[in-house]
Amino acid sequence: MESIKEEKKLLMYTYLLGIVLFFNLFFIGKDGFDKGALIMGVIICFIFAYSHFIIRRFFPDGDKYILLFSNVLAVIGMGMIYRLDSPMALKQLIWYTVGIAVFILVVVLMPSLSKFGKYKYFYMICTLILMSMGSIFGDPTNGSKNWISIAGFTFQPTEFGKLSLVAYLAASLQYYGKNLKDKAELLKIKALIEPGIVVMISLGFMVTQKDLGSALIFFAISITMLYIATSNLKYVLVCLGLFIIGGFISYKLFGHVRLRFMIWGDPWKYGNNEGHQVVQSLISIASGGLFGTGLGLGYPKMVPVRESDFIFSAISEEMGLLTGFAILILYFLMFYRCMRVPIYSKDNFTRLLAVGYSTMIAAQALVIVGGVVGAIPLTGITLPLVSYGGSSMIITFFSLGILQKISEDGQSYE
Amino acid sequence: MNDFVNNIKKVMLVFLVLFIALISYITYSYMFTSEKTLASTFNQRLWAERNKVLRGTIYDKDMNALTKSTKISETSQKLKYLQGAAFSHAIGYMDPIYGLAGLEKKYDAQLMDSGESAISKLVFFSKDTEEKIGNGLRTTLDSKLQLKAYELLKQTNHKGAIVALNPKTGEVLAMVSNPSYDPNNLERDMKGLNTNNDVPLLNRAVSGLYPPGSVFKTITAVSALENIPGVYNKGFSDNGKLVVNGTQLLKNYDGEVFGNIDFKKAYVHSSNVFFGSLGIDLGNKALRDTAEKFYFNKDMNATGMTIDPSQFPTYKSNEKGNIAQSAIGQAAVLATPMEMALVASSVANNGIMMEPMLVKEILSSKGKSLETTEPKQLGQVMTPETASTMKELMRGVVTDGTGGNAAVSGIDVSGKTGTADHKADANAQTAAHSWFIGFAPYDNPTIAIAVIVEEGGVGGGKAAQITGKLMETYLK
Numbered sequence: 082m083e084s085i086k087e088e089k090k091l092l093m094y095t096y097l098l099g100i101v102l103f104f105n106l107f108f109i110g111k112d113g114f115d116k117g118a119l120i121m122g123v124i125i126c127f128i129f130a131y132s133h134f135i136i137r138r139f140f141p142d143g144d145k146y147i148l149l150f151s152n153v154l155a156v157i158g159m160g161m162i163y164r165l166d167s168p169m170a171l172k173q174l175i176w177y178t179v180g181i182a183v184f185i186l187v188v189v190l191m192p193s194l195s196k197f198g199k200y201k202y203f204y205m206i207c208t209l210i211l212m213s214m215g216s217i218f219g220d221p222t223n224g225s226k227n228w229i230s231i232a233g234f235t236f237q238p239t240e241f242g243k244l245s246l247v248a249y250l251a252a253s254l255q256y257y258g259k260n261l262k263d264k265a266e267l268l269k270i271k272a273l274i275e276p277g278i279v280v281m282i283s284l285g286f287m288v289t290q291k292d293l294g295s296a297l298i299f300f301a302i303s304i305t306m307l308y309i310a311t312s313n314l315k316y317v318l319v320c321l322g323l324f325i326i327g328g329f330i331s332y333k334l335f336g337h338v339r340l341r342f343m344i345w346g347d348p349w350k351y352g353n354n355e356g357h358q359v360v361q362s363l364i365s366i367a368s369g370g371l372f373g374t375g376l377g378l379g380y381p382k383m384v385p386v387r388e389s390d391f392i393f394s395a396i397s398e399e400m401g402l403l404t405g406f407a408i409l410i411l412y413f414l415m416f417y418r419c420m421r422v423p424i425y426s427k428d429n430f431t432r433l434l435a436v437g438y439s440t441m442i443a444a445q446a447l448v449i450v451g452g453v454v455g456a457i458p459l460t461g462i463t464l465p466l467v468s469y470g471g472s473s474m475i476i477t478f479f480s481l482g483i484l485q486k487i488s489e490d491g492q493s494y495e
Numbered sequence: 496m497n498d499f500v501n502n503i504k505k506v507m508l509v510f511l512v513l514f515i516a517l518i519s520y521i522t523y524s525y526m527f528t529s530e531k532t533l534a535s536t537f538n539q540r541l542w543a544e545r546n547k548v549l550r551g552t553i554y555d556k557d558m559n560a561l562t563k564s565t566k567i568s569e570t571s572q573k574l575k576y577l578q579g580a581a582f583s584h585a586i587g588y589m590d591p592i593y594g595l596a597g598l599e600k601k602y603d604a605q606l607m608d609s610g611e612s613a614i615s616k617l618v619f620f621s622k623d624t625e626e627k628i629g630n631g632l633r634t635t636l637d638s639k640l641q642l643k644a645y646e647l648l649k650q651t652n653h654k655g656a657i658v659a660l661n662p663k664t665g666e667v668l669a670m671v672s673n674p675s676y677d678p679n680n681l682e683r684d685m686k687g688l689n690t691n692n693d694v695p696l697l698n699r700a701v702s703g704l705y706p707p708g709s710v711f712k713t714i715t716a717v718s719a720l721e722n723i724p725g726v727y728n729k730g731f732s733d734n735g736k737l738v739v740n741g742t743q744l745l746k747n748y749d750g751e752v753f754g755n756i757d758f759k760k761a762y763v764h765s766s767n768v769f770f771g772s773l774g775i776d777l778g779n780k781a782l783r784d785t786a787e788k789f790y791f792n793k794d795m796n797a798t799g800m801t802i803d804p805s806q807f808p809t810y811k812s813n814e815k816g817n818i819a820q821s822a823i824g825q826a827a828v829l830a831t832p833m834e835m836a837l838v839a840s841s842v843a844n845n846g847i848m849m850e851p852m853l854v855k856e857i858l859s860s861k862g863k864s865l866e867t868t869e870p871k872q873l874g875q876v877m878t879p880e881t882a883s884t885m886k887e888l889m890r891g892v893v894t895d896g897t898g899g900n901a902a903v904s905g906i907d908v909s910g911k912t913g914t915a916d917h918k919a920d921a922n923a924q925t926a927a928h929s930w931f932i933g934f935a936p937y938d939n940p941t942i943a944i945a946v947i948v949e950e951g952g953v954g955g956g957k958a959a960q961i962t963g964k965l966m967e968t969y970l971k
Contacts, residue, residue, distance in 0.1 A: 352537045364538045367529035413514045456520045
């Protein structure tokens with residue numbers, strides 16, 4: 082009972098956040114008041130209410146906070162995008178709606194997920210195809226060769242590749258250790274060779290497509306799932322070692338990898354050309370300070386690609402570092418809720434799937450925020466749920482839907 | 496199962512550490528590096544903030560615009576200097592890379608002030624519907640005279656400076672320094688300007704320190720008239736050189752011998768011998784006191800400019816040579832053209848030195864006067880009687896003496912020539928600086944001028960000619 086009250090309170094705060102944010106946008110409209118902002122705010126609140134109602138009413142056993150946290154992040158993102166470029170925010174609203182729809186559909190329509198554990202090779206083939214698509218069809222946008230366009234829509238196949246990779250790893254690692262209890266260590270390792278090769282091939286594709294951010298996230302997902310599946314720290318250390326060696330080789334081999342490190346080392350030296358993005362992002366964050374300049378009062382438009390990769394800088398500038406910290410804390414809370422899901426799950430496949438998707442979202446947030454604040458070399462990926470981007474939105478909501486579904490199944494079986 | 500839960504916990508812990516590390520890193524950068532980050536030249540935010548207000552216009556005294564700001568985009572504007580190089584030293588410039596100079600610098604806050612207070616914005620919810628325009632600045636410059644002065648000075652192909660003042664108010668009517676620069680093309684020219692040996696960025700009118708030569712005799716004359724009773728009517732025998740204790744201290748220009756002369760003739764013909772011995776009679780202290788009354792060795796207030804102090808040296812009583820030389824504006828005496836213009840202006844204004852002003856009025860963007868500069872006296876630097884004697888002497892220079900070239904038919908021009916020796920290089924034979932200070936008309940002076948043409952030869956030549964032409968331009 083207590084938890085329902087808490088949840089309602091949190092929901093109220095989310096509405097309040099949405100209302101305040103879009104009221105603010107209403108007041109700062111360019112020519113007088115901006116009615117569009119109000120309409121958008123109302124629509125977003127309605128979608129909140131609707132999604133929450135469906136989940137509460139029909140699937141009361143699952144985790145309620147996953148959807149709540151993701152809604153908070155999405156509303157902050159849409160508010161910021163609206164301030165930067167209102168037509169873009171409208172598109173983002175559509176993607177958000179589609180994302181919520183995907184989330185609900187996954188929860189409503191998917192049969193029990195444990196059945197999907199047996200299609201290991203299907204996932205493997207999907208992964209390999211999606212990973213290689215960028216190298217074959219890709220046209221270089223923003224220096225990376227990971228966008229492809231089909232029928233007018235451009236999207237990143239590797240984003241979808243992440244989904245199938247997690248599914249593949251979950252399917253292939255689920256039996257690890259079972260029936261092998263008494264057998265030799267060597268046989269255990271043998272079971273890891275095939276997934277290891279698939280991961281390596283995927284990482285190779287990522288690096289050649291200059292999509293270093295995705296490569297990093299892939300690695301984080303793989304190593305986490307490996308640890309959860311095997312409980313063996315040795316494997317993790319070996320993988321880390323291999324990753325460092327691989328990283329060193331690609332540093333020597335590829336100019337774009339070296340460039341990333343060079344900019345990271347001293348962005349100011351390259352402030353006029355290669356380091357422009359990072360430098361402008363750092364200035365943007367610094368000029369906002371702890372409390373920000375206030376929505377509409379800063380100059381986040383001086384930062385390139387501020388609607389997607391650099392949205393964290395734009396938010397920090399106008400809403401303050403405190404909002405930035407709040408976003409990071411929200412990601413961690415969401416990660417925490419997501420990682421609770423597999424505990425109640427019964428079969429290994431769904432557990433690993435849940436771990437994989439949770440890690441995916443958290444790692445992505447860490448890598449892009451670390452990049453825009455200059456803590457790690459910058460890699461162009463989106464901040465899940467906050468950044469502008471259709472494929473990112475849909476994929477994130479899809480994985481959250483899967484997590485919701487797993488939590489639902491896990492709770493109801495018990 | 497327990498194993499699994501523990502693993503999950505460990506993974507959560509790792510991520511918690513990562514998130515905390517990231518937040519700590521951001522906090523660290525906020526606390527320790529953000530100041531440096533904001534000061535970076537890549538930070539265009541300060542200029543963007545400024546550019547919300549369209550910069551105010553600078554006008555000449557008749558309200559003709561000298562600058563014009565136009566908006567390029569929301570966060571940038573282009574400032575055009577309508578008269579180019581002729582006004583650049585007076586007005587200065589504003590540039591996102593090279594910063595601010597001149598009036599643009601001194602009045603930056605006013606030029607950027609659109610008069611909108613934070614309170615009115617809060618109370619009236621005022622939307623930025625109408626464009627914000629900074630206050631305007633009405634200078635005292637006379638465009639016609641300024642352009643003419645620049646043209647005349649440029650034509651000589653010599654470096655130099657011209658200052659024209661209204662003796663009654665201290666208004667700067669013209670202020671020119673050659674070589675100049677075009678503030679419209681700073682990006683293109685700045686590198687060359689900074690390395691050019693002729694230092695075009697220097698405003699010679701207020702910062703150029705030159706030996707004044709014979710124009711300084713005006714101050715020596717004032718000092719003598721006020722310190723040595725009866726000096727005006729005393730006779731003097733000028734044999735072409737001044738010899739004290741067997742050492743020749745100085746000689747007249749071109750070795751001229753004037754014979755028996757009086758005070759007036761000595762001034763009109765610029766006798767070095769007479770004024771050199773006058774300097775010895777006065778002594779270093781008395782002459783220095785008079786010079787300091789004229790603001791030598793002192794900072795002078797001025798509206799819209801910073802004037803470098805002119806210098807008059809201190810000598811021991813046995814340094815006769817230096818004392819005699821200093822009385823004719825040589826030795827270590829250095830003066831700015833502005834200082835010498837003020838000397839002429841004080842003579843013209845009954846001995847009252849007026850504080851120079853370049854800005855007359857600050858106007859709101861709608862033309863309402865917000866602040867006016869009232870004329871201020873710097874002091875009575877000589878008695879009215881001395882001033883009237885000096886006026887007469889200076890008139891004589893143009894009618895009977897060395898300054899004939901400054902004469903203009905129909906206007907009673909008065910003045911004093913100066914031919915100042917200077918040693919750029921001990922061995923090099925360089926021409927003297929050509930100086931002229933003057934005022935007109937004689938009865939009711941409305942303009943006082945100082946001209947220096949570097950290495951322009953005798954003062955009665957180039958500098959006197961330029962002065963005559965400027966008087967004609969201004970008074971006819």
